[in-house]
Amino acid sequence: MRVHNKSTIHTNRSQLSVAITRVILGATLATLSLQGMAQSSDQLEEVVVTGSYAKSLEKAIDIKRNSIGFSDSIVATDIADFPEQNLAEALQRMPGVTIERNKGLGSKVNVRSLPSEFTHVSINNLSTASGSGGRDVEFDIFASEIIQSVTVKKSPTAADEEGGIAGSVLISTARPFDYNESKFVVSAEGAHNSISDEIDPKVSLLASDTFGDFGALVSFSMAERTNRTDSNSGINFRPLSRWTEKTGSSKWQADQTVAVLERDTGVVITDRFNKDVTNRVVFHDKIGDRAYLNEQDKWGATAAFQYQPSSTFSLAFDAMLGGYDNTEDEYDAAAYTASSISALETVHAYDNTTLAKHGILVLTDVSYAATQHEFLSKENVHETDFTQYSLNMDWEIGGWLIEGLAGYSGAEKTSDTSNLKHVAFAPSRSRYTNNGGETLLSANPNSFDMYNSPQKYLFDSYEVNLEEIQDDKYAAQLDFIKPLELNFLSALDQVQFGARYTDKSKERDRGTTTVRGPKAGDNSWRNVRTLQDSELTPISELVPGGNYLSQSSNSPSWSQVSNSYARDTFRYDGFKVDFADSEYYRVDEEVVSLYAMADFKFDLAAMPVMVNTGVRTVDTSVLSFGYHQIQNANGSTGYTPTPISKEGSYTDVLPSINMNMELRDGLILRAAASETLMRLALGDIAYKRTVSLNDFKYRDGNPDLKPTYADQWELGLEWYVGEGALFAASYFEKKIEGVVRESLTGVVKDVTKYNANGTIDGVYDFEIYQKVNAEGDYDVSGVELIAQFPLSMLHESLDGFGINANYTMLDNSLTGESDLDIPAPPEGLADETYNLTFYYENEKFDARVSYNYKDKYVEYIASDMYPVYRDAYGQTDLSLGYQVTENIKVMLEGINMTDEETSAYTIDPSFPSMYEFSGRRISLGVRADF
Template identity: 20%
Template structure:
């Protein structure tokens, strides 16, 4: 056992006692130093850190803050990646880039995000979470993550509320500007990618005391990169082979190679009019355009199905006969656009302060002319000879020649899609506040009205071709080799050759009207109107502050969709849209309301110590994918029914939240905080087989059902999340700056399964990361500065198999190391270097230790030059 200087066993000390001891020791050590040693060199990094901490200390809520200057010191290309450095925040990634943001380890769908006070819509089809990577970090003034709520904030946040603030024109004197150019290099793809950004502000003096501030920010990035992937389609289960051997196996494994061209363009235009006499008007706008050209080469090793026995099997290998190898190309351009505009004002009409804001935001996602093409080779002897993180595939010796011959693969299917999703919101808020006397103490009463009208629409269009009027093979469009490091890949598909081939021969292809109708008829429209009233009071005591009140929210939800049924038997009353395909309209309406009390108490125990306690109630509405009224699948055949559908009747998650925290602020640059939190959540949502409880007439009218398998998301019983959050910031006289934070959580959810179920009802909260941590060490001396950072996210449960817990899918721990360095010249120029994902950390998902998905991205390096007068 290890001991500290006092002789106490260090590993046995309670965490809180250890923190107290460290703080006390630090204070004593500082008091013993000569006066000359107390002089601190103020560097840019230290100044930015102090600004962040000052805003955190002054807040009446538990909050983490990061200003634009601090964001610029790290190699973060977008808002998502900038947020990952903050205490308790983790991110999920797409192709190695940060996409969605989770707070305190909680599913990103359970957070709220606003920009300049306006809620951000989600352009993606299924999620409510906003992919903040579409917003370049160059356009930001600050990021704030609120972990407790006050009544004047929207209640739709269980994890945290993320507030993004773009540039405020009146924050700067004169007419400063900044220009940046950068080039990044993807080691995996051996590609260079340019980026340019500019920011300009100016203030114009008008008649009287009025001033008009204007700020413009523009950012454009073109990035060419990619990834290599191997994943399992389905679960691993126990097989007994034809020779009697027994082992765990899976019947489909995919090798994937991605080549991606991603562009981001962001424009912010902000206008602030100072009218004097404590009045101002503002117009803040943001436009973001995001395009993602993805080329995916794929080998699908279709080894069998659940009923096919392998020839041989062991714990690490298996072999099937009558298997198939499918070579596919996905050629997809995804375009996303977000527009956010807010007009508002703030006025003082003694004794009342009045503020108002009218906001509009619109998010769109389109997939124009997406093409998925499959070539297949049947009757093969296939398998794998390793079943670890990256399974190694094997081909029977008699089939090697055919597998390597592109002429062996026959054109099997072509799907051309044009999909469009739109999410728009109109919001209004009106707030009144004034100072009053409360039992002899100064206080501020505040009340207001907030309203949001949101609409989510999906228009799905696909043409499925399965007849081609010729003996077309992969040889007609072959790419001789694919650069793929996770195993032998063989020939691929030439993108340009395939597109030319399709354009020349498409009129001769035969449209599969049944499959086309099944995919294309599932359009949907969902409307969500929220009206809120609140009242709150802030009381200032001598050394403390109390904020309390209540918020009322009413939600009106309507949904329109289509039941698309594939059935050999006619469906009474339904519209026939193709052979054996029937459609019926689905309409749903639901109204619900909630009261949300909250209390935030802040106590300044001393000049250095701030204590906080908070209680609040909040909710998170179900994701739009779960609410979707148009089922993904309805198949009926001679009394057997199979359904995969959303559930528009879902109730929202409801949470009771308790927070306690202690924050120590050193005289010089330094802060240590410890926070404890607990969330009790009702109406936990889980995907479940509900054939025993659901009414099948909802899907197929009066057709008789002998056997049904119906999968829908349902509200489970309850869940809880408890955790501790630690953060430490320390500046040193020698130019070093240390920022460390960690969040530890423990969660449990009740699936609400029938007691006859063989699996346990208790699981971790899905998407909950048990540990989230960040380590940043910075150094600045004269004109040189650098930062090394590490972001860690612990294992989390992604998917639940209600029949077999062994098939639950977990996302493995992830640790990413990044580096940035800068040198500032006297004339305003700055040279920068960044390295991202230095250790090539993979993304890995597994089921009971077997591959679910393994993906590598490689490191990325960038060098940049900027000129600034800020």
């Protein structure tokens, strides 16, 4: 068993970092020891809004109006009263905010249509750990009920920990002195999914009270979710170079492929090794019919203990705990047309016009010589534990306001994924359909019914992958704020300065064990045991809800091995997964930040003006390490006996300015400019090498990567009409530098590549790719519009009705990473998003209908060449509530009421790659508020 000791690896810790940490913590403790000097006074003003959606919108407007920069907020009522399955879905109704969905569940947050990794997330002013390999936060692990408020900050100040190129999501949990009286809230609901036909429970509660100078609050939420998704997917492009480069005994594949292409399409390939030509002739990689069953158990809890003897002193301890267990069963009946022993047999149809500007010929209907038909039973078990603790102090003494923070955020994620694979090689015919693809019998007499011939499928392997990720972050911050009244400079209202130290570490271990027999090292099942030898279950019984929702003309139905049977049968006694040196990495990052800023208030031609300006210096050191590949004396490849480390560092100076001017009562001109950065995905800077056999590539981490920077400015006009009404428009521009791209940095010659059955596929030159900072800069600009108003402004008969709408449009010069230089925006960037909510409420009844739209965006670059787009998606949600008594409310909520499908395509909609249904979700609940 490997044991990694941070104290032996991380030996170059910055002395400056240690010194500043001691100063910060020492000052914090010294300050806390003087807490008895604080004078008593009245409690702080209550900030929580409950019970009315319209009033929650008014509170959010107040927060926006009083902010120095551009921001938008939602508060507890808005979060609680809308139908959502997690925190990500609660945020999607905010201006400029959209979400990425995974099988019907919101998972990641995009701000202003920019990729999710451009957004910085913090909870209670502490940057949040994640169980992913990057810095993006997995919002699906957080229950929305334990959140008090969320602010999306779109223009940073110098005091912020990070600005985020897209923005910062600031999440706050509740504290006892947020309420001016004791509070107890409990809710319960049951939700029904239209495809799985299951009913899922969810319960939550919050209890808070104050006892003189002390207060305590606890909240808890627990939910189960069972969701079925039927998908016709995995239909990506595969370049003809898959076969044209075959040599030796496999050269017949290249010869036959080139000959059939010329015979049936007239296209002549003169140089079979010219990738610029062969990569532009593409066919189906795989066509799969897939049924998913996703089962989630999620819980979250917060605790807050607050000591507040006066309005001048507050000490708060916040704890946030959570667990998210996600088990997904995936059952595939797939035809892998690009199998290693196949070739073209007949091209029935092709498209040489749709993608002609890229020089791409698409073979849309083809018979293949030896398709690898696959039945795959996949089980993906993910368990995430989240922990966060923070101690916050606010102390006003001697005309100074001192704020202190010390905290920890951590996430542990364990993933156990398995794949039981049975294969049968035979001729087949595959073609595109309107929404995906289908596999049929070909004219070859050896072709067979792939769905109903279990005796023809041979056991290939049962592969189990185990991954463990540990993500830890420690932080300490101390801020000093001094309000001023200077006769010689009356405009200077306040100065503020401070320091922050963070220590972040992410460690990943991963290993694979492949079973091919009843015990370790035994391969006796391979190519002997058939699919028929295992217990088979119809697909309509493997997942609840009945028949598979096929999108192909042959309406397949099939039987295969359940994941529970596979786990019991193929994980023999003594089965284990050892971690592989090649998969290990760890990244340690230390950041020391110092900042200073000033607030100015003055009148310009009788118009009140507020200005915040400041500068932040950031000193970052990175220590990245992993086991590195070496050449052994016998010519084989291996890895170093201990991790090899490499350091990286960078220092930045980040200025910012925010201002607003009240042109007249309620009409505010707002402006902001700043330089900000987004730090790198830790997996990209990890000092390691991984291999992608199908792509003939090695991928190396790069500890020398620098962050992505943005120079940005924004100008907006906001009109606060009263009665909870707001009309706003803003224009923003961002010049982004240092965008991270994957680049060819070397070649490893004469690499022997093996097939799954152990035979030699061939000897190839493998390219080495590494993430680098691209040269030059890219421009992103956009417009954001907000209209939020009660319809009683138009006519008194519309009292109780209202609209909350926002729209974001983006224009950009960013391009994706296609090796064929196919122009496309970066992954995750959409040109247009909007949210529209109609609501009505009175003392007894409230209703809301919300529509959220996100334009198409690049989901990934297949084979690093062909952009795959997630199609534009719009979803309608519904919420109805009835106040039975003063304290009890009944709610009926619906998600995806029009049962929209999720689809994707490669480069052009003519070539669909995925079409999936996750169904609608209806819930009935009750909430008691005392």
